[in-house]
Structures are given as structure tokens and as C-alpha cells.
Amino acid sequence: MTDFNPMEVKLSNAQIAWRAAQDIEDGSYVNLGIGFPEMVAKFQPEGRQITYHTENGVLGFGKAPEPGEEDWDLINAGKKAITLSPGASFFHHADSFAMVRGGHLDLAVLGAYQVAQNGDLANWRVGSKGVPAVGGAMDLVHGAKRVAVVTDHVTKKGEPKLVETCAFPLTGVGCVTRIYTSLAVIDIEDGKFVLREKLPNISMEELQSVTGATLHTAGDVLDLIVPEDL
Amino acid sequence: MTKKVKHSPAEAVAAIPDGATVMIGGFGGSGAPIELIHALIDRFRDTGSPANITVINNNAGNGDIGIAAMIKAGMVAKMICSFPRSSNAEAFNEKYLAGEIELELVPQGTLAERIRARGAGIPAFYTPTSFGTELADGKPTEEFDGKMYVRETWLKADFALIKGQKGDEMGNLTYRLAGRNFNPLMAMAADVAIAQVSDLGAPGHIDPEQVITPGLFVATVVEVPAPQQEEVLVREGVIY
Numbered sequence: 479m480t481d482f483n484p485m486e487v488k489l490s491n492a493q494i495a496w497r498a499a500q501d502i503e504d505g506s507y508v509n510l511g512i513g514f515p516e517m518v519a520k521f522q523p524e525g526r527q528i529t530y531h532t533e534n535g536v537l538g539f540g541k542a543p544e545p546g547e548e549d550w551d552l553i554n555a556g557k558k559a560i561t562l563s564p565g566a567s568f569f570h571h572a573d574s575f576a577m578v579r580g581g582h583l584d585l586a587v588l589g590a591y592q593v594a595q596n597g598d599l600a601n602w603r604v605g606s607k608g609v610p611a612v613g614g615a616m617d618l619v620h621g622a623k624r625v626a627v628v629t630d631h632v633t634k635k636g637e638p639k640l641v642e643t644c645a646f647p648l649t650g651v652g653c654v655t656r657i658y659t660s661l662a663v664i665d666i667e668d669g670k671f672v673l674r675e676k677l678p679n680i681s682m683e684e685l686q687s688v689t690g691a692t693l694h695t696a697g698d699v700l701d702l703i704v705p706e707d708l
Numbered sequence: 709m710t711k712k713v714k715h716s717p718a719e720a721v722a723a724i725p726d727g728a729t730v731m732i733g734g735f736g737g738s739g740a741p742i743e744l745i746h747a748l749i750d751r752f753r754d755t756g757s758p759a760n761i762t763v764i765n766n767n768a769g770n771g772d773i774g775i776a777a778m779i780k781a782g783m784v785a786k787m788i789c790s791f792p793r794s795s796n797a798e799a800f801n802e803k804y805l806a807g808e809i810e811l812e813l814v815p816q817g818t819l820a821e822r823i824r825a826r827g828a829g830i831p832a833f834y835t836p837t838s839f840g841t842e843l844a845d846g847k848p849t850e851e852f853d854g855k856m857y858v859r860e861t862w863l864k865a866d867f868a869l870i871k872g873q874k875g876d877e878m879g880n881l882t883y884r885l886a887g888r889n890f891n892p893l894m895a896m897a898a899d900v901a902i903a904q905v906s907d908l909g910a911p912g913h914i915d916p917e918q919v920i921t922p923g924l925f926v927a928t929v930v931e932v933p934a935p936q937q938e939e940v941l942v943r944e945g946v947i948y
Contacts, residue, residue, distance in 0.1 A: 535886055551739065
């Protein structure tokens with residue numbers, strides 16, 4: 479083994495979010511999960527019309543308001559104050575989740591504790607202690623045409639987050655289609671991790687050594703290139 | 709026509725008894741009927757009733773006001789919600805971890821649909837949400853077109869506390885911004901829906917094309933001009 483350390487050689491969260499944003503097509507309706515996934519909106523490529531959905535009943539929200547300008551009746555699912563973009567709409571919760579489960583969203587971007595090679599996602603609780611809270615996580619994994627995950631490739635302790643089988647309680651079964659990590663872009667196809675892109679300065683062996691299930695390839699593995707100043 | 713109109717939040721919630729199941733609208737502080745909740749707390753403090761309330765809301769209160777204050781006062785036996793954690797949810801957390809309050813955790817979209825289903829007279833439905841997770845344990849499942857679904861049942865309530873923006877004496881309602889959220893669904897689902905509105909008028913006060921909740925769903929309406937906003941109160945550290 480080399481002295482490769484996935485905690486040192488890796489993309490920042492902003493760089494992961496930037497990479498995920500490049501794949502969002504013009505005209506898409508997108509739900510970004512609370513926390514890290516929300517950062518994807520910052521890197522929306524110029525010239526693309528992307529409409530953001532939030533579970534509490536808003537389509538077409540924009541940037542956060544200036545401090546002091548908040549209207550706390552106008553929030554997103556993370557309970558943060560938002561502003562509206564032209565063409566925005568309000569609707570009640572049943573319609574909002576009809577948009578989710580009914581397959582009307584093009585993309586959901588979520589965080590993860592673990593993703594299994596068959597697309598199982600664990601992102602809502604790590605054990606049985608404390609107060610459980612699920613929110614919309616179990617709904618969001620169903621219905622969007624593509625369910626992407628943005629995540630560090632390994633945990634803070636250096637353990638793989640991409641695994642054969644999730645050890646943490648599941649959020650959804652076989653739901654994830656693509657993973658953007660701090661080291662690679664990986665698709666889930668036919669119950670397997672298929673490597674699409676990796677950082678150019680790490681080897682296949684190094685990447686495999688920090689991945690909990692076999693990485694397959696199908697065609698070329700491209701270099702994962704992102705802006706350096708993020 | 710004015711039978712539905714009450715003159716104070718206290719009068720509007722006067723009929724809610726011990727042991728009632730109460731849906732409370734709002735998502736976090738947005739659309740939360742603070743004055744109706746506080747009127748219920750006032751009566752509990754004065755009379756010891758209503759006690760042993762089951763509350764249905766997306767969350768489980770924040771800070772020391774609204775649902776959190778209800779929980780702290782000791783009048784809530786059970787919460788049915790999707791996300792009891794929040795930035796300042798000590799009131800619920802303490803009671804839950806001490807085993808003093810029951811929790812039924814429901815995925816947010818399933819919570820909304822279970823409420824809607826009761827309003828629409830549909831006792832059960834199938835959803836993909838929670839299939840293969842611990843929240844589906846013990847629930848019937850069925851395959852449709854090659855995909856697995858979980859059976860969920862309707863969620864009933866004796867009362868709903870709703871926050872509207874405009875209202876009229878017929879009970880027709882509009883909502884403000886994202887304050888709509890669970891409010892229209894709960895108005896449909898509860899046996900008795902009680903709405904506070906910022907601006908109450910005679911029939912015709914709302915353009916029929918703008919009505920979100922038709923008055924048929926609403927039993928009681930009370931005007932609360934310039935209502936308090938939960939998030940603002942929490943940020944100011946207000947204790948009710």
C-alpha cells in the first residue's frame with residue numbers, strides 16, 4: 479500500500495457541490511437536501527433555468543435574504559429564510575409530496591452516512607439513541623428521476639461510506655443513482671458501483687482501498703477536474 | 709352565517725376536552741397558530757384541562773412558546789410528527805428521553821398524505837416511502853408494477869388549529885407565503901377545524917378564485933390581527 483490518505487487528498491465540500499451542479503440539466507426541477515446538498519445551488523451553471531423545490535410547499539425559491547430582511551413565514555425545509563424567484567409558487571404539503579413521490583422532480587440531491595452498492599441509502603440516523611427524526615428523507619429517495627448523493631468518500635475516522643451493505647438504519651432501498659464524493663464520481667448500475675471519474679492524482683488501487691465494495695468500470699474513467707479556488 | 713365566528717382565541721378553543729387529538733398547522737414557525745395554542749395553554753393552567761392531548765404537527769415545538777410550551781406545561785401525552793428535533797427542542801427532548809411523552813415518528817410526506825386521506829375519506833393507501841426501513845416494521849406491503857409499497861392508514865383528529873391569512877364568516881381561508889404547508893390538509897381532516905386569521909371579513913371578503921380552503925372544512929374562525937410569529941418569538945427568547 480502507498481501512504482495515500484483520503485483525509486488529505488480530497489475535494490472540499492464546495493468542489494463536490496460544484497461537480498454535482500454541472501450535471502443538472504437546463505429546465506430541471508430539483509430538491510436539495512438540508513445541509514451540505516443545499517450548497518449545490520451556489521454552483522448552478524450560467525444560462526440554465528433550474529427550479530428548486532422545498533418540501534414545505536415552495537417551488538422556485540432563490541437566495542437567502544439579507545440579514546434583517548427575513549420573513550419567517552417564507553422558509554425552506556431546513557427552516558432557513560428564503561426569497562422567491564420570478565415564477566415561484568406555493569402549495570400545501572400533500573401536493574408538495576405528490577411532486578416528490580409522483581416522479582415529477584428531475585433530481586434530488588441528498589447527504590449520506592452510508593451508500594450500499596445496490597443503491598441503498600442510510601442518511602437519517604446512526605443508531606437507536608437520542609430522539610429520532612426523519613423529516614422528508616424517506617420520501618425524497620422515492621420519485622425523483624435521479625437521486626444523487628454528495629458526500630465525503632470516507633468518514634471522519636477514515637472508514638468507507640460506500641459499502642457492500644449499510645450498517646446504519648436505511649432511509650430507502652435501492653434508490654441512489656449517482657454518488658459525488660471527495661475522490662470520485664460513481665454510478666450505481668445493476669447492484670454495482672461503476673466508477674466514472676476519479677481525482678487524477680490517486681490510483682485505482684488507492685481509491686479501491688478506501689471504498690467498502692468493489693469498484694467496477696465500464697468504459698473510460700475520466701479525470702475528476704474541479705475549480706481549485708473553491 | 710356568523711355562527712362560525714368566535715370573538716377570542718380562548719372562546720375558539722373552549723370545547724377541546726381532555727384526551728383530545730389535536731392537529732396543529734405550521735411547519736416550524738411558518739403558519740403556526742400561536743395564539744390558539746397559547747389560549748389552550750392558558751386554560752390548562754387555569755383549570756388543569758385539557759390534559760393528555762395528542763398533538764399532530766410536523767415538529768415537536770421549538771423554544772419555550774407554542775407546542776414546546778404545551779409540552780413543558782405537561783398537557784401533551786403524545787406527539788405524532790416527522791421531525792421532533794429542532795434548533796431548540798429541549799422541551800420535547802427532555803420529556804421524551806425521560807419517557808414522559810410518547811412519539812409516533814412518521815415520514816413527512818406520509819404524515820401529509822395520512823392527514824389528507826382522512827379529509828378525503830380514504831382509510832388506507834400504499835406509498836413507496838419507508839419500504840425496507842424500520843418505519844415500515846409490521847405494516848402490510850404489496851407489489852405494484854414491480855415495485856414494493858407500504859400500506860399506511862388515515863390519521864384522524866378531533867380538532868385542528870389552523871393559521872390563515874384572510875378569512876370570512878363562511879370559514880373560507882387564504883394563507884400567507886409558505887405558511888400554507890399542513891394547514892389546508894388539517895382543516896379537511898379534523899372533526900372540528902378552528903382557524904385564526906389575520907384579517908376576517910363578511911362573505912365576499914375573499915375573491916372566490918383566491919380561496920384555498922373552502923369554508924365547509926372550517927367550523928370556527930377567529931380574528932387575530934397582527935399575529936405573533938413563532939420563529940420571531942424563539943429568536944427573541946420569549947417564554948410563554
